[in-house]
Amino acid sequence: MPLKTSEEYLESIKRPVNLYMFGEKIKEFWNHPIIQPSINTVMKIYELAQKEEYKDLLTATSHLTGEIINRFTHIHQSVDDLIKKIKMQRLLGQQTACCFQRCVGFDAANALYSVTYEIDENIGTNYHERFKKYWIEVQNQDLMVDGAMTDTKGDRSKRPAQQPDPDAYLRIVDENDEGIIVRGAKVHQTGFLNSHKAIIMPTLTLRPGEEDYAISFGVDTNEKGITLVYGRQSCDTRKMEEGKLDIGNYKYGGQEIFVIFDNVFIPNENIFMKGEVKFSGDLVNRFAGFHRQSYGGCKVGVGDVLIGASALISEYNGTERASHIRDKLVEMVHLNETLYSCGIACSSLGFQREAGNYEMDMLLANVCKQNVTRFPYEIGRLAEDIAGGIICTLPSEADFKSEEIGPLISKYLSTCEGISPDDRYKLLRFIENLTMGVASVSYRTESMHGAGSPMTQRIMISRQANLEEKKKLIKKILDIE
Numbered sequence: 001m002p003l004k005t006s007e008e009y010l011e012s013i014k015r016p017v018n019l020y021m022f023g024e025k026i027k028e029f030w031n032h033p034i035i036q037p038s039i040n041t042v043m044k045i046y047e048l049a050q051k052e053e054y055k056d057l058l059t060a061t062s063h064l065t066g067e068i069i070n071r072f073t074h075i076h077q078s079v080d081d082l083i084k085k086i087k088m089q090r091l092l093g094q095q096t097a098c099c100f101q102r103c104v105g106f107d108a109a110n111a112l113y114s115v116t117y118e119i120d121e122n123i124g125t126n127y128h129e130r131f132k133k134y135w136i137e138v139q140n141q142d143l144m145v146d147g148a149m150t151d152t153k154g155d156r157s158k159r160p161a162q163q164p165d166p167d168a169y170l171r172i173v174d175e176n177d178e179g180i181i182v183r184g185a186k187v188h189q190t191g192f193l194n195s196h197k198a199i200i201m202p203t204l205t206l207r208p209g210e211e212d213y214a215i216s217f218g219v220d221t222n223e224k225g226i227t228l229v230y231g232r233q234s235c236d237t238r239k240m241e242e243g244k245l246d247i248g249n250y251k252y253g254g255q256e257i258f259v260i261f262d263n264v265f266i267p268n269e270n271i272f273m274k275g276e277v278k279f280s281g282d283l284v285n286r287f288a289g290f291h292r293q294s295y296g297g298c299k300v301g302v303g304d305v306l307i308g309a310s311a312l313i314s315e316y317n318g319t320e321r322a323s324h325i326r327d328k329l330v331e332m333v334h335l336n337e338t339l340y341s342c343g344i345a346c347s348s349l350g351f352q353r354e355a356g357n358y359e360m361d362m363l364l365a366n367v368c369k370q371n372v373t374r375f376p377y378e379i380g381r382l383a384e385d386i387a388g389g390i391i392c393t394l395p396s397e398a399d400f401k402s403e404e405i406g407p408l409i410s411k412y413l414s415t416c417e418g419i420s421p422d423d424r425y426k427l428l429r430f431i432e433n434l435t436m437g438v439a440s441v442s443y444r445t446e447s448m449h450g451a452g453s454p455m456t457q458r459i460m461i462s463r464q465a466n467l468e469e470k471k472k473l474i475k476k477i478l479d480i481e
């Protein structure tokens with residue numbers, strides 16, 4: 001059965017990569033305190049897939065090989081698969097309280113599966129078979145795959161080919177009989193360093209004349225010519241301090257990478273789109289749609305943990321019976337479950353593509369993500385309200401544990417009888433971390449910009465809105481010709 005254990009996963013990513021952080025080259029990144037929590041997260045989700053109780057959600061049967069595979073490598077074969085994806089993501093958000101990084105390649109693969117089929121049907125290429133072969137390897141080895149879409153984009157008022165620097169969008173710079181050579185950069189790459197492979201896609205719908213930018217391919221994340229720069233995040237150096245409580249979520253975390261492709265060779269067998277501008281928009285929109293669906297699962301799971309933290313801190317503060325606190329918790333649950341409803345709804349209305357795989361409902365997936373750009377902020381605001389101002393005035397762990405000043409801090413941080421100041425300290429730091437520290441990247445900024453900034457969903461909503469049909473409805477009721 002091709003399911004990696006968490007230890008096998010860890011061993012498999014111990015490879016040489018060209019990685020920089022704080023201006024220095026990082027060797028053995030798996031031992032770096034800033035990076036380790038992001039690896040713990042991925043190890044945790046590999047570990048959970050081994051457990052009998054989660055088998056139904058975290059594994060699936062491959063339609064390509066008949067083997068039991070990790071669901072993150074599955075191509076959806078039914079509406080039920082789409083729904084299980086959301087349930088899995090909520091579960092993993094609940095267990096890690098952060099971005100677990102493995103959904104991007106999963107969503108890219110599901111988009112590419114149908115798009116490659118349709119390119120072949122239309123122009124007689126052989127991308128679909130190539131992609132299936134590539135993906136069977138991923139399934140058989142239970143590999144983690146990133147999906148890379150966002151280019152640096154240079155001057156936003158100009159098209160790719162008109163940029164002062166043509167590398168502002170990743171492009172083909174040369175080609176030969178064996179493959180292509182690409183140059184450019186992909187930014188905001190969630191989990192790229194922790195992934196074995198990545199699927200690269202165009203960042204926008206391309207037009208005739210922009211063929212060099214209409215490319216999609218698979219690549220090993222440590223391929224020659226790839227340079228990685230670790231994205232720094234608010235309060236990240238707390239992970240390098242002694243002690244762990246000031247980190248907040250000290251076990252788990254996400255990871256964002258700046259990825260530079262400097263003349264990277266891609267062999268033909270790993271290329272899944274090359275110059276077919278007509279299909280670039282389908283790939284972009286389907287990938288974005290799948291990832292907007294994802295947010296109706298993962299962010300809800302993290303929201304569950306934050307609501308739990310808020311309820312617990314109200315107990316620790318002795319405010320849990322106050323009616324306004326109870327109402328705020330109800331509001332948080334209402335917002336969080338609305339997001340989940342969107343994730344489940346766009347999955348339930350999924351449909352089958354010609355290639356045979358299933359896809360979520362595009363309109364509802366975009367509505368889902370549009371809500372995700374707002375509700376986690378409100379949930380976070382309510383968490384801060386319930387926790388109190390102390391989440392940003394708390395002394396450091398070093399003071400809290402100091403023999404000299406520590407006892408006095410503990411004395412004055414004590415609240416209700418039976419509540420340990422240690423536990424309250426941990427919880428306050430966790431809420432701080434999720435609403436304004438490192439983890440706020442996963443819960444807030446990623447909710448805003450991940451899978452596309454709010455405006456990109458509004459464009460898709462306007463395209464699917466079908467106002468003509470709605471006008472017909474009112475005309476019919478009022479007998480308007």
Ligand code: SF4
Pocket residue numbers: 098099100101102103104190291294295298299446450
């Ligand atoms: Fe998965 Fe959510 Fe992270 Fe995207 S933001 S990779 S959907 S956990």
Ligand code: FE
Pocket residue numbers: 099190446450451
């Ligand atoms: Fe994301």
